[in-house]
Amino acid sequence: MKAPKSLAIPYAVWVLIFTVVPLGLVVGFAMTDQDGSLTLENIFAMSEYMSVLFRSILFAIIATVICLLIAFPASYIISRASAINQSTLVVLLMVPMWINFLLRTYAWMTLLEQNGLINRLLGLIGLGPYNLINNSGAVILGMVYNYLPFMILPLYSVMVKIDQSIIEAAQDLGSNKLRLVRKVILPLSMPGISTGVIAVFVPSVSTFIISRMLGGGTNDLIGDIIEMQFSGNSYNPHLGSAMALVLMIIVLFMMSLFNQFGSEEDVIL
Amino acid sequence: MENTIISLRNAVVEYDGEQILKNISLDIIDKQFVTLLGPSGCGKTTTLRIIGGFAEMASGELLFNGVSIKNLPPHKRQVNTVFQKYALFPHLNIYENIAFGLRIQKLPEDEIRERVGEMLELVNMRGYEKRSIHSLSGGQQQRIAIARALVNRPKVLLLDEPLGALDLKLRKDMQIELKRMQQDLEITFIYVTHDQEEALTMSDTVVVMRDGMIQQIGTPQDIYNEPINAFVADFIGESNIIDGIMRRDFLVEFAGKEFVCVDKGFGKDELVDVVIRPEDIKVVPQQEGAIVGVVQDVIFKGVHYEMTVDALGYNWIIHSTRSEEPGSIIGMNVTPEDIHIMHKSEDE
Ligand SMILES: Nc1ncnc2c1ncn2[C@@H]1O[C@H](COP(=O)(O)OP(=O)(O)O)[C@@H](O)[C@H]1O
Ligand SMILES: [Mg+2]
Numbered sequence: 360m361k362a363p364k365s366l367a368i369p370y371a372v373w374v375l376i377f378t379v380v381p382l383g384l385v386v387g388f389a390m391t392d393q394d395g396s397l398t399l400e401n402i403f404a405m406s407e408y409m410s411v412l413f414r415s416i417l418f419a420i421i422a423t424v425i426c427l428l429i430a431f432p433a434s435y436i437i438s439r440a441s442a443i444n445q446s447t448l449v450v451l452l453m454v455p456m457w458i459n460f461l462l463r464t465y466a467w468m469t470l471l472e473q474n475g476l477i478n479r480l481l482g483l484i485g486l487g488p489y490n491l492i493n494n495s496g497a498v499i500l501g502m503v504y505n506y507l508p509f510m511i512l513p514l515y516s517v518m519v520k521i522d523q524s525i526i527e528a529a530q531d532l533g534s535n536k537l538r539l540v541r542k543v544i545l546p547l548s549m550p551g552i553s554t555g556v557i558a559v560f561v562p563s564v565s566t567f568i569i570s571r572m573l574g575g576g577t578n579d580l581i582g583d584i585i586e587m588q589f590s591g592n593s594y595n596p597h598l599g600s601a602m603a604l605v606l607m608i609i610v611l612f613m614m615s616l617f618n619q620f621g622s623e624e625d626v627i628l
Numbered sequence: 629m630e631n632t633i634i635s636l637r638n639a640v641v642e643y644d645g646e647q648i649l650k651n652i653s654l655d656i657i658d659k660q661f662v663t664l665l666g667p668s669g670c671g672k673t674t675t676l677r678i679i680g681g682f683a684e685m686a687s688g689e690l691l692f693n694g695v696s697i698k699n700l701p702p703h704k705r706q707v708n709t710v711f712q713k714y715a716l717f718p719h720l721n722i723y724e725n726i727a728f729g730l731r732i733q734k735l736p737e738d739e740i741r742e743r744v745g746e747m748l749e750l751v752n753m754r755g756y757e758k759r760s761i762h763s764l765s766g767g768q769q770q771r772i773a774i775a776r777a778l779v780n781r782p783k784v785l786l787l788d789e790p791l792g793a794l795d796l797k798l799r800k801d802m803q804i805e806l807k808r809m810q811q812d813l814e815i816t817f818i819y820v821t822h823d824q825e826e827a828l829t830m831s832d833t834v835v836v837m838r839d840g841m842i843q844q845i846g847t848p849q850d851i852y853n854e855p856i857n858a859f860v861a862d863f864i865g866e867s868n869i870i871d872g873i874m875r876r877d878f879l880v881e882f883a884g885k886e887f888v889c890v891d892k893g894f895g896k897d898e899l900v901d902v903v904i905r906p907e908d909i910k911v912v913p914q915q916e917g918a919i920v921g922v923v924q925d926v927i928f929k930g931v932h933y934e935m936t937v938d939a940l941g942y943n944w945i946i947h948s949t950r951s952e953e954p955g956s957i958i959g960m961n962v963t964p965e966d967i968h969i970m971h972k973s974e975d976e
Contacts, residue, residue: 397658430640442670448710452733517882522715522716524711524712524713525715525716525717526718527680527702527709527711527715528709528711528715528716528776529717529728530681530682530701530702530703531680531702531703531707531708531709531777532703532708532728532729532732532776532777532780533703533729533732533733533780534732535701535703538732542728546719547718547719574688586748
């Protein structure tokens, strides 16, 4: 039985209004100058910001890898817990996400500041104060903290589907813990890993709030620069659109590269 | 030469404070086909999991060739398991599923290819190497699961109701094949089932379990002909179980009459279970019968008829090659050798 095609119209309209049109606008702005004539100038102007772009990608990769390293064992442990413990742990994981993103990041500011909670506690035992904020580490910490659940949830949801008897079969056939992970759990978790990597990398590479609040102005990311083109003194939506477009293309390219690698991995293992 | 390969001593397993296995002791003879038989929930799988290393004992000992292995993790034990739900690796093709254990042992590629080939031959699945496990039927998946375990040449193979999901015809064929493999490869099989017929046809030794306890260990003949109590008698084939009183040695009273029997050594007037197999009751004309009853019901079972006969307050089950009309009155006789007297089980 086929549903009538007309049922798809609302969705088509939705996609048109909120995806196709904005995308078209971005491309349009990126390819034109103030007078509305076609130009590639905006794209070439990006070269000035190559180091920022590079830093954004680097930070996002580091944050994604750290998230993966934390989320993989954490998700596995959750997926093997009893049903009741599983739901408790998943809820605990979600609770911070119910708090406003800005508030969460502000909280880290008050923790990391020169006279913040951590330094004051360290002071009590005669240590510090340390520079915990306004550096690249703090920015990456902010990314990991904010986006970790995006890695854990997809990983957990594929891992929980791995039947315990498959794990036992691997052990029965001689796998120690390391081999069990490499030959069974990792390959079976690949779909969750690729979803999680995209879900962490994309918001990390384009964030501007985290770097602004925890980076102290010396660790601007491409997101900050783009944001300035739309709301700052250097108002220039044409350049901003060009940057957004280039960023999007780079992200798409990296994702397709990653997916390629991911599917090859399945065959090798 | 009989040589004990696995020995379970006073095994106790508890879950949530409840005893699942209550002090089980069991010696498995090398190269035998041993079956754990009992109703669902009696602890068969748990017993197997202790041997495989997947369940822990609260107390007890597990010896392999006389050496304790109870603290050895599963991957270091010389046993392999065929799991109830097959548990094949979904991300690997059939060849790689079977090769899994050999790759872990880091055997050379030539040897792996040869041994996987041998196994595919053994389970009649040559030519399926490249297929995905999703393309296989239940029976074929079961064969691959068996091949994947046997390729490692374990000393002992554990099988947890491996044929449970197969239809009757396929199950019968696989029973014969499994028995043949066990004999050809000279490997000890510990086989779990709740199907008494399966247990009787395949096993060298049957271990009958109930509620986390072993009821009886013996050859299929022993278990069938000399069941130790009414539970075993009833579980192994159908039985008539009647309350009786042991009047003295060789004389038992049941259904209001006294019968000569071959059992002795019971207390005087001890309450006992009297067990009579349906095929051991002979149908005779009314006036020649020790017991007289009315036929209630007749079912054709292929080789024999199964009749239910109401007599002296019991419904007797009789297997006979001749059928009687429902409603007719018949006589029934039992020879003394076919009357089995058993102590009452404690918890009844
Ligand atoms: N992991 C477990 N947690 C709690 N109870 C269990 C667990 N495994 C088995 N049991 C209980 O132990 C009893 C025996 O189970 P099992 O060994 O699987 O029986 P069988 O294989 O004979 O059907 C059952 O009552 C079952 O509910
Ligand atoms: Mg079971």
